[in-house]
Amino acid sequence: MSERDxxxxxxxxxxxxxxxxxxxxxxxxxxxxxxxxxxxxxxxxQNFGHIRVRGELSGIKVVGSGxxxxxxxxxxxxxxxxxxxxxxxxxxxxxxxxxxxxVTGRVSSYPKSSRYQIIIEKLELAGEGALLKLxxxxxxxxxxxxxxxxxxxxKLPFIPNVIGVVTSPTGAVIRDIMHRxxxxxxxxxxxxxxxxxxxxxxxxxxxxINGFNxxxxxxxxxxxxxxxxxxxxxxxxxxxxxxxxVIRAVANSKIPVISAVGHETDTTLIDYVSDVRAPTPTGAxxxxxxxxxxxxxxxxxxxERLISASTRLIHNKATALEARAGRLSxxxxxxxxxxxxxDFLSSKLQQSLxxxxxxxxxVLSEQAAKIVSPKFLINNKEQELNHKxxxxxxxSVRLIKEKKTELMNQQRILDSLSxxxxxxxxxxxxxxxxxxxxxxxDSLTHNQKVKIEFDQKDIIDVTVEKP
Numbered sequence: 301m302s303e304r305d306x307x308x309x310x311x312x313x314x315x316x317x318x319x320x321x322x323x324x325x326x327x328x329x330x331x332x333x334x335x336x337x338x339x340x341x342x343x344x345x346q347n348f349g350h351i352r353v354r355g356e357l358s359g360i361k362v363v364g365s366g367x368x369x370x371x372x373x374x375x376x377x378x379x380x381x382x383x384x385x386x387x388x389x390x391x392x393x394x395x396x397x398x399x400x401x402x403v404t405g406r407v408s409s410y411p412k413s414s415r416y417q418i419i420i421e422k423l424e425l426a427g428e429g430a431l432l433k434l435x436x437x438x439x440x441x442x443x444x445x446x447x448x449x450x451x452x453x454x455k456l457p458f459i460p461n462v463i464g465v466v467t468s469p470t471g472a473v474i475r476d477i478m479h480r481x482x483x484x485x486x487x488x489x490x491x492x493x494x495x496x497x498x499x500x501x502x503x504x505x506x507x508x509i510n511g512f513n514x515x516x517x518x519x520x521x522x523x524x525x526x527x528x529x530x531x532x533x534x535x536x537x538x539x540x541x542x543x544x545x546v547i548r549a550v551a552n553s554k555i556p557v558i559s560a561v562g563h564e565t566d567t568t569l570i571d572y573v574s575d576v577r578a579p580t581p582t583g584a585x586x587x588x589x590x591x592x593x594x595x596x597x598x599x600x601x602x603x604e605r606l607i608s609a610s611t612r613l614i615h616n617k618a619t620a621l622e623a624r625a626g627r628l629s630x631x632x633x634x635x636x637x638x639x640x641x642x643d644f645l646s647s648k649l650q651q652s653l654x655x656x657x658x659x660x661x662x663v664l665s666e667q668a669a670k671i672v673s674p675k676f677l678i679n680n681k682e683q684e685l686n687h688k689x690x691x692x693x694x695x696s697v698r699l700i701k702e703k704k705t706e707l708m709n710q711q712r713i714l715d716s717l718s719x720x721x722x723x724x725x726x727x728x729x730x731x732x733x734x735x736x737x738x739x740x741x742d743s744l745t746h747n748q749k750v751k752i753e754f755d756q757k758d759i760i761d762v763t764v765e766k767p
Contacts, residue, residue, distance in 0.1 A: 337411035464523030
């Protein structure tokens with residue numbers, strides 16, 4: 301290895317011991333950390349400018365700038381991966397954790413963290429088995445959200461006025477659809493041209509479905525039915541119709557969708573979420589509209605059957621009417637019978653009314669004889685009331701006099717028994733601070749504050765002095 305190799309330090313044999321004040325010389329140039337890191341970066345990029353690596357994606361994340369970072373790993377090692385925003389949008393598949401993939405790119409390093417990484421330029425699934433595993437996991441995930449439930453399916457219109465088609469404008473698919481519609485029942489068709497394979501094709505398909513749903517009919521007419529179609533191809537070719545954004549666009553579509561992707565044996569996830577799956581694009585056109593000639597023949601046949609049934613019904617009703625008319629009496633005779641019956645009932649009703657009036661008059665006379673004159677009753681009650689009023693007046697005067705005498709007697713007794721009644725005769729009452737009467741001097745203490753009450757509520761405060 302050369303003496304100037306950056307990864308070794310050249311050592312020269314010592315010919316003599318250096319003097320204490322002599323510096324030891326070296327032919328290895330000094331480098332800064334940045335110089336070394338950049339030199340390593342150039343070495344990696346020159347020696348590993350184009351590589352293909354197989355492994356499992358892990359820790360995939362897209363930052364705010366649009367760049368993707370993550371790892372690719374196997375059982376023995378892990379390598380950082382980076383995919384710049386411009387290249388990420390061109391990848392054929394959307395990177396997800398757990399994918400077994402083959403990445404194509406170049407090896408580089410990030411000097412600020414001293415790590416090497418793979419700059420991705422292309423990403424593909426590692427074999428059909430990995431692709432099928434990815435589709436199965438995605439199918440389970442979307443099915444768990446209910447996107448494939450039968451109760452979400454919309455009913456197709458019998459004869460749509462406008463049909464929207466999402467497919468390539470240059471392939472045989474659109475020609476087959478238009479030809480079959482022309483043969484069966486020509487309808488107004490709106491084509492939303494998209495790429496049905498490769499980079500960003502799934503975004504174009506999803507945008508087309510959402511775009512048709514966003515039409516308000518003011519410019520272009522809004523379709524009554526959508527057909528999403530493409531011809532046959534390998535599993536990788538049909539991947540655009542397995543992407544999650546396409547599946548969700550179909551699930552959220554307010555317009556019924558027919559999927560017609562590939563041949564009859566091809567199955568994609570869009571077939572599970574669409575309202576109807578057609579085996580081929582031509583079959584989608586056959587499902588979308590009936591055969592006009594068959595409809596015309598059916599209408600003519602129904603018209604003839606309706607005329608025949610109406611004629612037969614009228615004939616049967618006429619026969620039944622004649623039979624019933626033969627059993628009917630003449631209207632004049634029926635009217636005479638009803639008139640006579642009314643006269644009879646009217647006479648009977650009048651007689652009944654007269655009987656009721658006579659009977660009620662008799663009852664009224666009997667009741668009137670039993671009734672006493674109200675004026676007489678009022679006079680009797682008035683005399684009775686005056687008598688009771690006079691009694692009450694005499695009684696109240698006597699009661700008041702008796703109660704007044706009784707009250708005066710009670711007042712005299714109360715005055716004679718009241719402890720304050722003797723105050724007018726020169727006595728006094730002594731109270732402590734709690735308002736209790738002091739009955740003897742033993743309950744008094746020296747300097748105790750007491751109150752003395754004389755006649756006419758004359759109260760003074762005094763202090764007790766005891767020897």
